[in-house]
Amino acid sequence: MRNKVIIVGGGVAGISAAVELAKSNIPVQLIEAKNYIGGRCFSFVDRFTGDEIDNGQHIFIGAYHNFFELLDNIGTRKFIIPQKKFEISYFKDSEKAKLVASGLRSRLPLLLGLIRFRLLDLKSKLRIINLIMKSQKISFDQSISALELLYKYNQTKEAINIFWEPLIMATLNQSIERSPADIFLEVVRKMFSSQENAKIYFSSVGLSRLFAPAENFLEARNSKILKNTRIQRIEISSNKVVGCYDKSDTFYPAKALIFAVPFDVLDDIFRNSDLEYCMSNFNYSTIISYYFWTKKPINCNEINALIGTNSHWIFNRSLYMQNLNTKYFNYTITISNANKIAKLERKVIENMIISDLMSLNLLKNKEDIIHSKLIIDKKATVALDCKNNAKRHPIFTEFNNMFVCGDWTSTGLPATVEGAALSGKLAANYLKNCKSNYAREK
DSSP, rough: SSSEEEEEEEEOHHHHHHHHHHTTTTOOEEESSSSSSSSSSOEEEEEOOOEEEEHHHHHHETTTTHHHHHHHHHGGGGGGOOOOOEEEEETTTTTEEEEEESSOOOSSHHHHHHHHOOOOOOHHHHHHHHHHHHHHGGHHHHHOOOHHHHHHHHHHHHHHIIIIIHHHHHHHSSSSTTHHHHHHHHHHHTSOOOOHOOOOEEEEEEEHHHHTTTTHHHHHTOOEEEEEEEOEEEEEETEEEEEEEEEEEOOOOOOEEEEOOOOOHHHHHHHHHHHOOOTTTEEEEEEEEEEESSSSSSSSOOOEEEEEESSOOEEEGTTTTTOOTTTTTEEEEESSOOTTTGGHHHHHHHHHHHHHHHHSOOSGGGGGGHHHHEEEEEEEEEETTTTTTOEEEEEOOOSTEEOOTTTHHHHSOOOHHHHHHHHHHHHHHHHHTTTOOOOOOO
């Protein structure tokens, strides 16, 4: 392929596609609207503490094979550190319990960990285990929700509230009533197929540092990244894409083009190009992250589920982040599916979170917080539900040299960095195979 391939969008999907093509000696030009790459995965320095914090708390699991492969390629996998053993602490009212698995590489330790989990009665535990064991063979109506599926398989109220709902909110960023059952089941199948897949990983550095080396990787392979350039429309000739224009009407010719941008950005580009595509099936789901610092440590694990509160998780960044300010202890609270809460005043949200911490005895006084930073990401993920999940766009398009990718496209996975990395890889592979088969997804 003599002429360059243009990739529009420098998030995880775009980087994944660019790296996959560059590895095959196909030169690419990655065009990014912002002055950094990584998309929604970026970090910045908190001025008060000097600590590097992310635009929102991210964790990873062992089943993120495509995402980890991307980091391996650009040399930053070393910054992703695993828990020594699978361990999540759960806080509910005045109770605290741990879900722990260690030892063998099979999923047996996870199931044994469930049996020992104190917050659930035996009936709930056995029904959870039964669903996990049957998950590979379950068939159902594709239009049902995760909650409907759980009811169908006789999950107890306690099992749903304590075990399943936190998992669904964390992975799908959607209410349990609206989450698609098929994506939920795919999470269960992948996560609980082995203890390695279920293992939890954290980035020990700010997210921007995970992706910045991609620029050197691409430049060393006759490719480059063009930042601060927003693509506005594309040029079509003889049923092929021949290039694209930025906002200043500069033309970028291309042999092929991959769009790795959010659905609403792509919708605007297509409308500007007089194409009939429409991405109005989708909306966004908000994630709220509340970073705070204390002088005294809070008695919690790296990752902790908060049950029965508006806040969903607390992460102990002091246990896994590099180069934090040693004067303080650093934590993050996250709230998923937070569109309604995000409409409140920022001070109200902060007080609500602090009240949650105090109700669970994680914090004694509001004054124990030395400093805080509230981040409301209203475009954290696409809001996938039972209706629009079936309308996720395939990687291919009607033009045999144009592809789309992103966590919102049809990967069968939730809108996570793993789904984004997989979509970019798929787009690159379609393009590489273009001479024989551009136009149909297998």
